[in-house]
Amino acid sequence: MPHKTFFAFILPSLIAMVLFIALPIVSVVVQSMHVEHGRILVSVENCQPFGGCTTETRVDTAAMAQLRAEQPMGQFNGFGTYLNRGHLAVNEIGAILANNTGLGDIVSRIYNLPFYKALSFTLVFCFVVTPLAMGLGFIIALGVNTIPKMLKGPVIFFSLLPMIITPLIGSLILYWMIQPNGIIGANLRVLFDDPTLSLRQSPVLTWLSLLFYGVWTNAPFSFVVFYAGLQTVPADTLESAMIDGASRWERIRYVVIPHLAPLATFVALVQLMDNFRVFEPIVGFSAEANATSLSWLIFNDLSGDALLFGSAGATSVITIIGVIILLTPVLIRTWREFNHKVV
Amino acid sequence: MKLLLKTTVSLGVLCLTAGAAFAECGIEGTGSVRILSNDFEALRLVNTTAAECAGGSVTVTSNATAEHKNIQVPALTINPAEYSVAVVANNSIVPLLNDDLIRPLDDLIAQYGQDLQPNQLIKIDGKTMAIAFMGNAQHLFYRKDILDQAGIAEPKTYEDILAAAEKIKADGLMQYPLAASDKPGWDLAAEFVNTYLGTGGEFFATGSAELDIDNANGLKTLETMKALTAYMDPDYLTFDANGIQAEYKAGNVAMMVQWGSLAGDMLNGEGAADGVVENTVLAAAPTVGGGSVPAVALWWDGFTIAKNISDEDAAASFQAMVHGISPDMVAANPTVATWLVAGYEPGPAAVGVIATANAGARAYPMQPYMGLLHTALSVELAEFMAGSESAEQALADVKAAYDTAAKEGGYL
Numbered sequence: 188m189p190h191k192t193f194f195a196f197i198l199p200s201l202i203a204m205v206l207f208i209a210l211p212i213v214s215v216v217v218q219s220m221h222v223e224h225g226r227i228l229v230s231v232e233n234c235q236p237f238g239g240c241t242t243e244t245r246v247d248t249a250a251m252a253q254l255r256a257e258q259p260m261g262q263f264n265g266f267g268t269y270l271n272r273g274h275l276a277v278n279e280i281g282a283i284l285a286n287n288t289g290l291g292d293i294v295s296r297i298y299n300l301p302f303y304k305a306l307s308f309t310l311v312f313c314f315v316v317t318p319l320a321m322g323l324g325f326i327i328a329l330g331v332n333t334i335p336k337m338l339k340g341p342v343i344f345f346s347l348l349p350m351i352i353t354p355l356i357g358s359l360i361l362y363w364m365i366q367p368n369g370i371i372g373a374n375l376r377v378l379f380d381d382p383t384l385s386l387r388q389s390p391v392l393t394w395l396s397l398l399f400y401g402v403w404t405n406a407p408f409s410f411v412v413f414y415a416g417l418q419t420v421p422a423d424t425l426e427s428a429m430i431d432g433a434s435r436w437e438r439i440r441y442v443v444i445p446h447l448a449p450l451a452t453f454v455a456l457v458q459l460m461d462n463f464r465v466f467e468p469i470v471g472f473s474a475e476a477n478a479t480s481l482s483w484l485i486f487n488d489l490s491g492d493a494l495l496f497g498s499a500g501a502t503s504v505i506t507i508i509g510v511i512i513l514l515t516p517v518l519i520r521t522w523r524e525f526n527h528k529v530v
Numbered sequence: 531m532k533l534l535l536k537t538t539v540s541l542g543v544l545c546l547t548a549g550a551a552f553a554e555c556g557i558e559g560t561g562s563v564r565i566l567s568n569d570f571e572a573l574r575l576v577n578t579t580a581a582e583c584a585g586g587s588v589t590v591t592s593n594a595t596a597e598h599k600n601i602q603v604p605a606l607t608i609n610p611a612e613y614s615v616a617v618v619a620n621n622s623i624v625p626l627l628n629d630d631l632i633r634p635l636d637d638l639i640a641q642y643g644q645d646l647q648p649n650q651l652i653k654i655d656g657k658t659m660a661i662a663f664m665g666n667a668q669h670l671f672y673r674k675d676i677l678d679q680a681g682i683a684e685p686k687t688y689e690d691i692l693a694a695a696e697k698i699k700a701d702g703l704m705q706y707p708l709a710a711s712d713k714p715g716w717d718l719a720a721e722f723v724n725t726y727l728g729t730g731g732e733f734f735a736t737g738s739a740e741l742d743i744d745n746a747n748g749l750k751t752l753e754t755m756k757a758l759t760a761y762m763d764p765d766y767l768t769f770d771a772n773g774i775q776a777e778y779k780a781g782n783v784a785m786m787v788q789w790g791s792l793a794g795d796m797l798n799g800e801g802a803a804d805g806v807v808e809n810t811v812l813a814a815a816p817t818v819g820g821g822s823v824p825a826v827a828l829w830w831d832g833f834t835i836a837k838n839i840s841d842e843d844a845a846a847s848f849q850a851m852v853h854g855i856s857p858d859m860v861a862a863n864p865t866v867a868t869w870l871v872a873g874y875e876p877g878p879a880a881v882g883v884i885a886t887a888n889a890g891a892r893a894y895p896m897q898p899y900m901g902l903l904h905t906a907l908s909v910e911l912a913e914f915m916a917g918s919e920s921a922e923q924a925l926a927d928v929k930a931a932y933d934t935a936a937k938e939g940g941y942l
Contacts (some may be wrong), residue, residue: 223940230737231655234871235620236662236891237828239548244737245655246898248630262940273933280931299919299927301909335590364582367765371846387762473768476714476912490600491716492621492901 207437219500221261224254240418261497268501273484275505276300302502305479306509308394313462313513316401321454323402324409325447331410331441332417343414358471361400362387373514390477392509398479400468405461409454416450417443447523456517465511481506531804547780555853559918561662562585562847565833566602567617569594570791572664576617580854588846598622606631609838610642614847616834620827621723621901623652623660628898630660632834638848644724645857647872662832663855664867666791667891669815669826669882673765675809688725688754688818688825690888691785695761698784707784708761709774712915715772721741724787727892728818728825733794735806739941741932744925750819752845752914752921759915767915781806787796787815789827790883792841797879825884827894830870849936899941906931 188196227247270277283296295304331342348355364371365386376384386392393440420443428438465483469475475483481502488499565580567573584590593613595601603625605612618625626632634657639646642660652660659852680698685691691708698707711717726733731747733742746801752849759766763777775792777783781803785896788796790812815824833851835844853859857873868880875882894900906928913923936942 213566222938225738226734226940228737228898228941230688231652233655233896234651234653235896236652236665236830237887237891237893240592240653242733243895244739244897246628248628251628268938271937272930276845299923300915301931344719359606385764387768390918459707473713475909476767489904491905491908492599492625493935493939494603494802497937499934 209433210410215500215503217260219504220263220497222264222268223257223261224251225262227251227254228501231243263495265514268497269505272300273498274501276301276302281488289490297449301353302505305481305484308478309399309480309509311394312398312401314466315398316405316462317455317458319398319402320405320458321404321409321451322361324411325413326506327406327410328413328417329443331414343411346410347407349404350411354404354467355471357404358400358468361396361403365396387473393472393474394476397468397472397474400472401462404468405458408458412450412454413447416447437471437516452517452521456521458513459509459513459517463506463513481509539892541605541728545582546746548763556582557583557588557849559842559845559879561589561840562842563590563615563843563847563850564613565589565590565592565847565851566598566605566613567592567611568598568619568622568831569596569695571615571794572791574878575859575863575866576663576851576854579856581857583846583850587849589721590850595671596807597873599625601630602626603631605617606836606838610840610843611810612834613837614843615851616836617668617831618660618834619829619831619906620896623832624896624898624901626834627654627659631837633844634659635661635835638845642845642849642852647853647870650832650870651883652830659903660811660832660834660849661855662830662870663830664869665883666831666868666885667824667826667883667886668787668789668815669824669886670785670794670813671778671788671796671882672785672813673783673806673809674811675805676707677784679703683809683818684813685785687794687803687820688758688885690818691816692757692761694785695758699761704782706761706763706782708758709769709777709783710755710762710766711771711772711774711788712755712759712762712766713768713773714912714915715770716904717748717909718911718915719904721755722751722911723894723904724826725754725816725818728816728821729790730821730823733895733903734897739936741903742934743927744929748922751836751909752924754818755936756915756917756921765934767912776801778804779803790868790886791879793879793882794867797865810887812879814882814885815891823889824889824891826886826891828887828891829894831862838879899936899939902939902941903928903932906935 211233213524227250228244229247230242231245232240233243269275272279278298279300283293288298297305327346331339331346334342366372367376367385371384375386386396406513408477424442425438428442433441466484466486469483470476470478485499485502488495488502563580564585565577567577574594577594581590581592582758599622602616602622606616606626607629616632618626636658639651641660646661648660653656654664672685676698677694680694680701680703682694682697685694687828693837695707695800709722712721714926726747729747729750729878730744732745733743734743771789771792774788775796779796779802780784793812796810798805815826817823818825835847855871858869860869860874861872864875865877865879868876868883909929910927911924913919933942
C-alpha cells in the first residue's frame with residue numbers, strides 16, 4: 188500500500204485518538220500540576236435558624252474572582268501534588284526510613300499512607316485475580332468443549348452471566364449473599380459453627396471476598412476467548428497425538444496450550460489493564476475501611492463537599508504510568524514474537 | 531350584625547386569596563423555575579408544591595437527586611445557570627458561597643416574602659442568602675420495653691447509654707443493643723463531628739483554617755465512638771443510616787442515634803417487627819463527657835436562588851419556592867419533616883429534633899474548609915474504628931490528610 192493511501196486510511200482513527208485519548212491525557216497532566224489559588228478569607232457574621240449569630244470565616248469571592256480571571260488554572264505547583272502525603276509521600280517515607288523500630292514498623296507505617304494502602308490492594312488484586320481467572324476460564328472452556336452440542340448453548344450462556352451483569356450490580360449481589368443473613372454468610376456460620384463469623388468484618392476476609400468476586404467476574408472473558416481459540420486447534424495434530432498414545436492431559440499440555448499461548452498473552456494484557464482499575468467491588472462491598480484502590484482514590488477526590496482536581500489528576504497520571512509499567516513485559520514479548528515471524 | 535358583617539368580609543377575603551393561590555399561585559410576569567434538590571420525601575413534596583405555580587407563562591421543572599452536591603457548582607457556574615433554585619443545607623451552601631453563585635434575597639423578601647418568619651432567614655454578612663424551611667438533627671431513638679425490662683431510665687448521656695447497653699447485654703435481653711451509622715465515608719465523619727460538637731471544642735483555630743482537633747476533646751470523641759462499638763453488631767463498619775434503621779426495625783437494636791428525618795418512617799412502621807414501633811421513644815440526643823449540649827449537629831434545609839439568571843426568573847423562582855414551603859402545604863403535611871414555617875404544629879415524629887434543638891445543640895459548622903475536614907475524617911477514621919490503629923495515630927492522620935487537602939485547596 189502506498190504511504191499516502193495508508194495515511195488517508197488511518198487518518199480518521201488518528202484524529203479520534205488525538206481528540207479522545209491524547210488531549211484528555213495532556214489536560215489531566217496539566218491539571219495535576221496546579222493547585223487552587225491561596226484563598227482570601229474574611230470574617231463575617233452568620234445567622235442561622237437555631238443558635239443565633241456567630242462570627243465565621245468566608246471566602247472573599249470578589250477578590251478570588253479577580254485572581255481567577257488573571258490565572259484561570261490556579262497556582263502552578265509542579266510536582267508538588269505528586270510528592271505530597273496524598274500521593275508518593277516523599278517526606279513521610281523519608282521520616283519513616285530515618286526513624287523506625289524495624290522492618291515491621293516501616294511496612295505498617297508506609298501502609299498507613301493512603302496512596303500505598305490503595306496501591307497494595309490494587310497490585311494484589313491484579314496479580315491474584317488475573318492468573319486465577321485465566322486458569323478458571325481455561326478449565327471451563329475445556330469442559331464446555333467436551334459436552335454434547337445440545338447442552339453447549341445454555342451452558343455458555345450461564346457461564347457468561349457474571350460478565351454480562353454490570354460490575355456494581357454484580358458486586359452488590361455477592362455482597363448481599365455474604366451478609367450474615369445472606370445465603371453464603373448464613374451457611375458459612377453453620378459450616379464453621381461460629382455465630383459471630385462475618386465476611387465483612389475482618390480485613391483478611393474482606394480482601395478474600397473481593398478477590399473471589401474478581402475471579403468470578405473476570406473468568407467468563409477468559410473462558411469465551413479460550414473457547415473460541417479451542418475451535419482453531421488443528422484436529423489432525425490432535426489425532427496424530429492420540430495415535431501416538433498421548434493422554435488427554437498430554438494433548439492439552441503439548442498441543443492445546445502452546446497453540447493458545449498467543450491468545451493467553453492477549454487475555455493477560457486486557458485483564459491486567461482492567462484489574463488495575465478495580466473500583467466497583469470496593470463500593471459495592473462497602474469495603475472502603477479495609478481495601479481501597481487507585482481508582483477509588485480518584486473517586487474520593489472528585490466527590491463530597493470539597494473537590495480536589497489536582498489531586499485526582501495526579502492519581503490518574505500515576506495510574507496511567509502504572510498500567511504502562513504493568514503492560515511493558517507483555518508488550519515486549521508480543522513485539523519479539525512479531526519480529527520473529529517477520530524474519 | 532357587626533360580627534356577621536366581619537365574618538362575611540373575612541370569609542370573602544379568604545375565598546379570594548385561596549382562589550388566587552390556586553390560579554398559578556399569583557406569580558406576576560413570566561419566568562422559568564428550575565429546581566435542583568436532594569432526594570428525600572420532604573424535598574420532593576416542596577418541589578411538587580412549587581410546581582403548582584406552573585401555568586401561563588411560568589414553567590416549573592425540578593430535579594431531585596442524591597447527586598445534587600456534585601452537580602450544583604458546575605450547573606450554577608454557567609450563564610444562564612442550568613437551575614434557578616438550589617435547595618441546600620448547612621454544608622452544601624458553602625461551595626455555592628465560595629464561588630459566589632447565589633444572589634442575596636433581601637429585595638425579593640421585601641416584595642414577596644411576607645409569610646416568612648425571621649428565623650427562616652439565613653443571613654451571612656448582613657445579607658439573606660438562603661431561606662430555611664426545615665430543621666433536622668440526629669437524636670436518640672430507644673426501645674422503652676427493653677429499657678424497662680433492664681430497669682433503666684431514659685439515657686441522657688453517652689455514659690448512660692454505655693451503662694444501659696452493658697446491663698441489657700448482661701441480662702441477655704439483646705446481644706447487640708447499640709447501633710450507629712459508622713460506615714466509612716460521610717456517615718462515619720458525621721458521627722465524629724456530632725460527638726466532637728458535644729465536647730464543646732472548636733474544629734479550627736479562631737479565624738484561620740488551622741485544624742485544632744488533636745487535643746483532649748478529639749481523644750474523648752474517638753474513645754466514646756470506639757466504646758460504643760463493643761455493643762454493636764460486628765459488621766458496624768458497613769452500616770449507614772439506612773442500615774441501622776433496618777436493624778432497629780428488625781428488633782435487633784435497643785438504642786441508636788438516628789436522623790430526625792427518618793423518624794416519620796420509623797413511626798409509620800412499614801416492615802418493622804412486632805412491638806418495635808409502639809415501644810419506640812424519640813428523645814434529645816445524648817451529651818458526652820459531662821458536657822451540657824447534645825452531641826449532634828443541627829441542620830437546616832433551605833433554598834437559594836442562582837446568581838447567573840435573569841431577574842424575572844429569579845422573581846418567579848422565589849415566588850414558586852415561597853409557595854412550595856407555604857403554611858398551607860405544611861398544614862397538610864405536618865409529619866413529613868420538622869418544618870420551620872409559620873403555624874407549624876410539631877407532630878410526634880418531630881419530638882426528638884425539637885428536644886435536641888431546645889437542649890442547645892450546635893449547628894453544623896459552615897466554614898469554607900469544613901468540607902475538607904469532613905472528607906479527611908471520612909477516610910482516616912476507619913482504621914481506628916476497626917481497631918487497627920490508636921486514637922492518637924488516627925487524629926495525626928486526619929490532621930496530615932486535612933493539611934494536604936487544605937494546601938491544595940488554597941486555605942493553608
